[in-house]
Amino acid sequence: MSFWSRLFGTVKHDKGSLSDQTESNVDAEWSRAECEFCGQQGIECDQAARYLYPIWKCSCGAIGSGAWLPDLDEVGDQLLDVLGITARVSEPCVPTDHPGITMQRYDVDKVEHSMTEILRNHGCEFRVTLKKNPNERLFWAKRINTSA
Numbered sequence: 001m002s003f004w005s006r007l008f009g010t011v012k013h014d015k016g017s018l019s020d021q022t023e024s025n026v027d028a029e030w031s032r033a034e035c036e037f038c039g040q041q042g043i044e045c046d047q048a049a050r051y052l053y054p055i056w057k058c059s060c061g062a063i064g065s066g067a068w069l070p071d072l073d074e075v076g077d078q079l080l081d082v083l084g085i086t087a088r089v090s091e092p093c094v095p096t097d098h099p100g101i102t103m104q105r106y107d108v109d110k111v112e113h114s115m116t117e118i119l120r121n122h123g124c125e126f127r128v129t130l131k132k133n134p135n136e137r138l139f140w141a142k143r144i145n146t147s148a
């Protein structure tokens, strides 16, 4: 997962490798995002954020983060952390001898359901952006109750 290191200068774990060609395309697509709440386009990734996955902060107050499906539970955790919520949605990592099917190890629908519940309990709304690549998603959260 070396493109994260190019974007953020840090890599926590290695889940395989990408060719150089794929890497440059991914960089371009992941450096900017479109807000799932207000539709603002071209939001630049918050490079100052010291997190493993990219963070986008929209002027409308929404915060987004995203990754490939195998990492979305960790993206959920990170988003909760950014929002100051201590709950977590990730499941323990289970080693596998089948590198190509790691994304089957957890249920992304369950993660998204958990995120919806947790964020609702904290006065936030949860939305998901489905990207062109079906293996990539962005998670968005926005505080809808400012007194929460």
Ligand SMILES: [Zn+2]
Pocket: 035, 036, 037, 038, 039, 040, 058, 059, 060, 061, 062
């Ligand atoms: Zn927005």
